[in-house]
Amino acid sequence: MGFCAVFILLSRAALRLHLGISGHVMFSMMFFLLIARGCVPRFFAATITGLFAGVAAMALGMGKGGPLLLIKFVLPALVVDICAMTLPFMFQSYLLCAFVAATAASTKFIDTYVMDRLVSMNPDIILQHAFLEAAPAVFFGVAGSLFVPPVIRRLKSYGVI
C-alpha cells in the first residue's frame, strides 16, 4: 500500500506538465488505488493508500490545494473501498472496474466544487467548472481502471497476491 502511494506520487510528479488537460492524473491514481485494494483485500486498504499519498504530497508540496489536497486523494479511495466491499469480484471484470473508477473519479466534482466555493466563485460558474473538471477525470480514471483486471490476474498467476 505504501509503495502504491509512492507510485501515485511518482506518476503525479511525472505528469505535472500543466498541459491544460485536466484530470490526467486520475489515470494513474485510479490504477494504483484499485491495484492497492486488489492486492490487499482489507476494508481500508485503498483509503490508507490515498491517505499516505495525500499526506506525502502535502509534505512534498505537490498540488495546489493545500490541506484540501488530502480530500482529492482520500475521497476517490474511500469510494473504491466501499465499492470493493459491496462488489468483491469487481477486480475480475472490466465493466465493474470501469464503473467503480468512474464513480470514484467523479468525486473530482466535489473537490472542485468545495475549492471554488472557498474562493467564493459564482454558483453557476462553479457547477460548470466542476463538471468540466470532473468529465476528463472520469474519462482518464476509466482508462486507467481498464488495465487493472489483467494486471491483477497476472499478479495472481505469478503468486504475488
Added chain:
Amino acid sequence: MRIRLRQLFGFLRRFKDWPGTEHRRAGSIAVGAKLLGLMALSFLAFGSRTTTGLLWLTVINLALLLVFRYGFIFLRREIKVFLWQTAIIVSLYMLRFGWIDGFKQGAMISWQLSLAYMPGVIFIKTTPQPRIVETFSAVAPYRAAFVMATCFKFIPLILTEIRNIYEGQVFRGAKILRRDLLNPCNWPDLVFCLALPVIIRSMNLAGEITLAAKARNFGFKKKRTCWPGI
C-alpha cells in the same frame, strides 16, 4: 553582553565546524519545524505569481542549501533536472501559445515547479530516516509513521529499479521508448512490460523490508523507539 556575544560566536563556530555528513547537520535542527517551514516554502512557490516573489523564494532556497551545506553536486543535479523540465514545458507552451507568450509562461511555470519541489528534496536529502519516523510518530500511529518514512526513503531505490527494468525491457524489444509512446497502441506495453514488473519488484521489496523489520522485533513494544542515528 560579552557573554551573549561569546555564546553567539560559540554557536556560529559549532555551526561552522559541523561535520560533513548530512545526518549530523540535520540532527541539530528540529525536524518538525523544518518540515513545516519547507512545506510553507513549497506552498508559497505554488501561490506566488510574480517574478519578484519567485526571485525571493529562489534566494531563500539557495540560502537553505548553504545552511544545510548540501554542496554543489546537489545543486548541479537540481539544475540539470530544472533545465530538462524547462525544455519540455517551454516547448509545449510554445507549441500551444506561440513563441513569445509560450516561452514566458512556460519558463515561469517550470521555475515555479522547481521551487515547489526544491524544499521537499532538501528535506528528504538532509533528514535521516529515524528523525522522519520520530516526527511522523508524533502525529500518526507508529506503524503508519514507519511505513511513510520507509516509503520516502526507498523512493530513490524504486526509481533505480524502474530504470533498470525499463532498460531491460527496451533491450528485449518492448515498445516503451518515448517515440513509441506517442502511439497509443503501444501503451499496453508500458503497463505489461514496465508497470507490472515494477509492481512485482516493489512487492518483493516490501516483503524484504517487512522481514527485516520483523527480524529487528518491530512491533514488539507499543511505544516505538528510534535509533539516534550517526
